[in-house]
Amino acid sequence: MSGYLDVSGLQIYYGGIHALHGVDISVGRGEIVSVVGVNGAGKSTLMWGIAGVLPIAGGSITLDGRRLPPKPHEIVALGVSLVPERRRLFTTLSVEENLVMGAIRRNDRDSIERDKEGCFALYPVLKERLRQRAGTLSGGEQQMLAIARALMSRPSMLMLDEPSLGLAPMVTESLFDTILRIRDDGVTVLLVEQNAFQALEISDRGYVMQSGNIAASGTSRELLENTLIRKAYLGG
Amino acid sequence: MFLQTLVTGLSIGGIYSLMAVGYSLIFSILSFSNFAHGAVIMLGAYMGMALATKANLGLGLVVAGSVVGAGILSVCNERVAYAVLRRRRAPSLYLMISAMGCSMFLENMVYATIGARFYSFPEFFKRQVIQVGGSSLSLLDLFAFIISMSAIAALHIFITRTKTGIAIRAGVNDMTMCSLMGVNTDRLISIVFFLAGAFAGVAGVFLGIKYLVYPTMGWVTNKAYIAAVIGGLGSLPGAMIGGIILGVLETLVSTYVSSIMRDVFSFSVLIALLICLPNGLLGADTEEKV
DSSP: OOOOOOEEEEEEETTTTTEEEEEEEOOTTEEEEEEEEOTTSHHHHHHHHHHHHOOOEEEEEEEETTOOOHHHHHHHTTTEEETTTOOOOOSSSBBHHHHHHTTOOOOHHHHHHHHHHHHHHHHHHHHTTTTSSSGGGGGHHHHHHHHHHHHHTTSSSSESSSSSTTTOHHHHHHHHHHHHHHHTTTTTEEESSOOHHHHHHHHSSSEEETTTTEEEEEEHHHHHHHHHHHHHHSSS | OOHHHHHHHHHHHHHHHHHHHHHHHHHHHHHHHOTHHHHHHHHHHHHHHHHHHOOOOHHHHHHHHHHHHHHHHHHHHHHIHHHHHHHHTTTHHHHHHHHHHHHHHHHHHHHTTTTOOOOOOSSSSTTEEETTTTTTHHHHHHHHHHHHHHHHHHHHHHHHHHHHHHHHHHHOOOOHHHHHOOEEEHHHHHHHHHHHHHHHHHHHHHHHHHOBBBBTTTGGGGHHHHHHHHHHHOHHHHHHHHHHHHHHHHHHHHHHTOOHHHHHHHHHHHHHHHHHHHTTTOTTTSSSOO
16 A cells, blocks of 8 residues: 555554554545544554654554654654644643744744734634633634644644544534645645544545554445444444 | 842842752753752852863853853753653653762762862952942842843743743643654753753852852752742742742841851741742742743
């Protein structure tokens, strides 16, 4: 399989537990790919592994045919950006400083300004909150800032881990719309969700994870229409 | 008399603040008390003295040399003694023990090479005083206070206005996320240690000028530690305020009560404060760290 991001035979130990037992996934350029599955299936471990935070015990991760370097900051430099579960904003920093952090590697002041304006076009509320501490934002606003912060690094590949967690249904709806818009701007998206149906609805393809393995994969339509998979893994 | 005591207290408080800021910076980013900080201050003082006596440099260059020297020393200290533990995700207690080891090693290294002799700086201000309303104020004390406060103000501007400063505060908040933004966290930690070392260098030179230079002079960091805790460990404004309060109160006690009671008093203040305000005056729970 050769996509933009290729993960093959990935094994990761996390906290003394063999969390991933040889996971293979592939994400093509410009695709939205979802990884769904119950809590504890290893979805977040997969994300932290790709981002370079968790050491890999076996297998390989390649971007555009080249192996990813070992350190998180080197991986970000190649255009892979992670919005982790529970957003992990810099809560004591202002909204503006969080955006500065997103663009911390970049020195092109003019295009940073342009990208910041782009974020405000996507999320106008952030502009009103610039001087406010990120920790004082509402859940929905925090999710907006987390995505905006990741976009400030100009990623070619955006990984979102449970972005809908804790959001009201209306906010979730607009979140998924935004993900489509981001993809249309040319960013490849890898999406991890417990909210399997909504995630698959906006995705091109999907993988179902269970206890550290890929249990099923296919186009989103195939996964959604397969009653066996729906019953066994998607809770419906 | 009171004004004179106050100025002396402020100058000592300023030096305590410089040391406390170093402690707080490192505590906030790695969550451990760097007990090797005193040894860095001591070596900063020796470097300053060497520059003043052997190279006959003026005070400005002596301070500058000591800032750079102690800064580099502090970075080396981190690379040799803490980086390995950090990478293995060791609990912060291990870092603290390693720091104590470094402190002993450096002190004994000075004993073994330079010796136990007490050295004094050449007199930069020749006991110059200025008369204000009947009391004579030491120019050195005023100078030490002004330099200390300016250095802390400069640090404040650095960490609030520059990209590197924002990255340091982001790292204090969440180091993993900081690396996921593309920050080389090893380098960021080195920068923090350099800053702490630079402050130790300034403190070392002024301590050396005010008192003497000797291998165990770094133990005065006990006071800086108290100052940092009074202000709230991890809080930069807290470290400054804690240092000044402690310096002034101590000087008042030794002038008006008894100089023997000075240290008894300092530790009593610490204990009383820990009982009433365990997070310090500007503890990390109420105020942003760093």
